[in-house]
Amino acid sequence: MTDPTPQASAQELEIQFINVSKAFNGRSVLSDLNLAIPKRQSIVILGRSGSGKSVMLKHITGALHPDRGQVLVKGRKPDRALMESIGVLFQQGALFDSMKVWENITFSLRDVEGWNARQAREFAIYLLEQVDLAADVADKYPRDLSGGMAKRVALARAVSTRPEILLCDEPTTGLDPVSGLVIDTLIRRLVDQFNMTCLTITHDLASAQRIADRLVLLADGRIAWDGAPADFATTDNSAVVAYRRAVSQTHV
Amino acid sequence: MSVLGFVGWIGYRSLGFLGAIGHFTLFMSMAISQTLTPPYRPRRILSACLDLALLSLPVVGLTAIFSGMVLVLQSYTGFARISAESAIPQVVVVSLTRELGPVLAGLMIAGRVGAAIAAELGTMRVSDQIEAMQAMIKDPISYLVVPRLIAGVIAMPILVLVADTIGVMGGYMVAVYRLGFNSASYLNATFEFLEFYDVVSGLVKAAVFGFIVTVVGAYKGYYASSGAQGVGRATTSAVVLSAILILVSNYLITEAFFNR
Ligand SMILES: Nc1ncnc2c1ncn2[C@@H]1O[C@H](COP(=O)(O)OP(=O)(O)OP(=O)(O)O)[C@@H](O)[C@H]1O
Ligand SMILES: [Mg+2]
Numbered sequence: 001m002t003d004p005t006p007q008a009s010a011q012e013l014e015i016q017f018i019n020v021s022k023a024f025n026g027r028s029v030l031s032d033l034n035l036a037i038p039k040r041q042s043i044v045i046l047g048r049s050g051s052g053k054s055v056m057l058k059h060i061t062g063a064l065h066p067d068r069g070q071v072l073v074k075g076r077k078p079d080r081a082l083m084e085s086i087g088v089l090f091q092q093g094a095l096f097d098s099m100k101v102w103e104n105i106t107f108s109l110r111d112v113e114g115w116n117a118r119q120a121r122e123f124a125i126y127l128l129e130q131v132d133l134a135a136d137v138a139d140k141y142p143r144d145l146s147g148g149m150a151k152r153v154a155l156a157r158a159v160s161t162r163p164e165i166l167l168c169d170e171p172t173t174g175l176d177p178v179s180g181l182v183i184d185t186l187i188r189r190l191v192d193q194f195n196m197t198c199l200t201i202t203h204d205l206a207s208a209q210r211i212a213d214r215l216v217l218l219a220d221g222r223i224a225w226d227g228a229p230a231d232f233a234t235t236d237n238s239a240v241v242a243y244r245r246a247v248s249q250t251h252v
Numbered sequence: 253m254s255v256l257g258f259v260g261w262i263g264y265r266s267l268g269f270l271g272a273i274g275h276f277t278l279f280m281s282m283a284i285s286q287t288l289t290p291p292y293r294p295r296r297i298l299s300a301c302l303d304l305a306l307l308s309l310p311v312v313g314l315t316a317i318f319s320g321m322v323l324v325l326q327s328y329t330g331f332a333r334i335s336a337e338s339a340i341p342q343v344v345v346v347s348l349t350r351e352l353g354p355v356l357a358g359l360m361i362a363g364r365v366g367a368a369i370a371a372e373l374g375t376m377r378v379s380d381q382i383e384a385m386q387a388m389i390k391d392p393i394s395y396l397v398v399p400r401l402i403a404g405v406i407a408m409p410i411l412v413l414v415a416d417t418i419g420v421m422g423g424y425m426v427a428v429y430r431l432g433f434n435s436a437s438y439l440n441a442t443f444e445f446l447e448f449y450d451v452v453s454g455l456v457k458a459a460v461f462g463f464i465v466t467v468v469g470a471y472k473g474y475y476a477s478s479g480a481q482g483v484g485r486a487t488t489s490a491v492v493l494s495a496i497l498i499l500v501s502n503y504l505i506t507e508a509f510f511n512r
Contacts, residue, residue, distance in 0.1 A: 063387075097376070152324055
């Protein structure tokens, strides 16, 4: 059945799902889900398409609310103020089409910091460096970027406010393996560099191994397996076995 | 049984309809309350105004000039039969300022600007840009919708004023060069009988239509369902709904200004 959960109670908990249930139009997506994520952990959530991974993530940002149970971030219910400490990397990047790269990256900062355009652009260039992009990218529009570059810009935007929590929804989906590797490496590097708690959703096992301190498998609305990345390939947990089989079939 | 089923169906449909009205009203009140609270975004409002006016001036100008021209020809056909040709300048200017200017411009703007707003916001919705904006603690309605709404209410009357002028000139050209009216007396007659309320009622209409087009376009785009199809549907229904609302509210405003 379920592998023993790593002992989390001793550490400070950053994100908690407590008996969370959520249904849409009578169809249950999350049922009695429990998960505790300690500070500074990089956790990866695996699960089949439609298993409710994105729904989980939206509970953390407060975009969705549980039908039963509760989701706590830093011990509180998610609200606008909490969002200041959360950065989100969206599945398709979700860069603003009408803004240049530097405007995208500094979108949440300009009002707050009272920067003028030059200062904001300079900060954007610094962040572009952190994701290994050249300064000239700053003045491009999202439509002029390749998929991999757009993801890197989106990552720079996600960490622009120095969030304590980084949420990534399928960061490598739709990218070629090399760009995927680059993104994984960057996420891992930034998480370590900025001491973030990181929750990543993915379909990609190789990607999960590179990012995760801890892997969980979401199936039938709850955490079906929870453990160290290295153990995922060898465990005989039935949900994991079924998941591994499904994944290997789609890649053949 | 089948009667009951029919009644049930009507009830179900009516509830859906009422729900949709409620949803739209809620969006509208959020937008209006955001309009009244800071931050005000003068630069975004200005650029939305320019966008609206420049995008639409050619097409609205063309519509106006040809409406003015055809109006003179048609009223001449009618009025010549009762020897009332001298009433043509008044009829043209009153129809244009009170009715044709704002309504035609409103319909054109619905197709041009309303569709563009729905498509842009719809694309932002389906590619998670709106959710991203929310996650970055900027209110998308305040940032994306409000400036356009204000621009609609401000720029539309200006656009209609220009359209009225162009329409009157179009009529003047046909009257003078095609039908042989005296240039000075045509212009005199045009302005002599023009009343304050003709222009004002037209501009009130323009402001209301500007509001309708932008708020409907934004609403449809904001709640677009996913996929390119969703954006297409949002765009089409934005144009249809704003056209209908323009025609209905046009009648109501006309009633309010009737006999003034
Ligand atoms: N806002 C919503 N309204 C209705 N149903 C929803 C909503 N959001 C998600 N669902 C449903 O919940 C289920 C889980 O969706 P979710 O997006 O979390 O899947 P996922 O695990 O992220 O899948 P994928 O890997 O394909 O992104 C799906 O069946 C989806 O249709
Ligand atoms: Mg998903």
